[in-house]
Amino acid sequence: xxxxPSVLFLCVHNAGRSQMAAALLTHLAGDRIEVRSAGTxxxxxxxxxxxxxxxxxxxxxxxxxxxxxxxxxxxxxxxxHHGLRRHLPLxxxxxxxxxxxxxxxxxxxx
Numbered sequence: 001x002x003x004x005p006s007v008l009f010l011c012v013h014n015a016g017r018s019q020m021a022a023a024l025l026t027h028l029a030g031d032r033i034e035v036r037s038a039g040t041x042x043x044x045x046x047x048x049x050x051x052x053x054x055x056x057x058x059x060x061x062x063x064x065x066x067x068x069x070x071x072x073x074x075x076x077x078x079x080x081h082h083g084l085r086r087h088l089p090l091x092x093x094x095x096x097x098x099x100x101x102x103x104x105x106x107x108x109x110x
Contacts, residue, residue: 006034014039016047017101023054023061037064047105 007025009018018037026035046064054061 004032004034007036009035009037010039011037011101012039012041012103013043013047013105015043015045016050016103016105019046019061019064020050020054023059023064027059049105049107 007022009021009025011018014037018039022035022037025033029035046061051061
């Protein structure tokens, strides 16, 4: 495969954890890694607490999609995946990482 490595961060709503993780990796890696996020049950908007938490460390995620991407088809092109493995097809040559992170919905940005 040619081009930069690709990472998909996947969570349920794609409104907090996956958006934050994608923004952090994009901030650190720039265009050296293709970064995307998706949700199995996408929310209508990014969690305002996630926006606030990221702003506190100087990262603006308000430019991220306000209608977070559905997962359908998103995993087909990605070599590295994050989260909810049971919702993804098992593809040869794909590395899966599943981190158990509490959903930040309803939590203060402390």
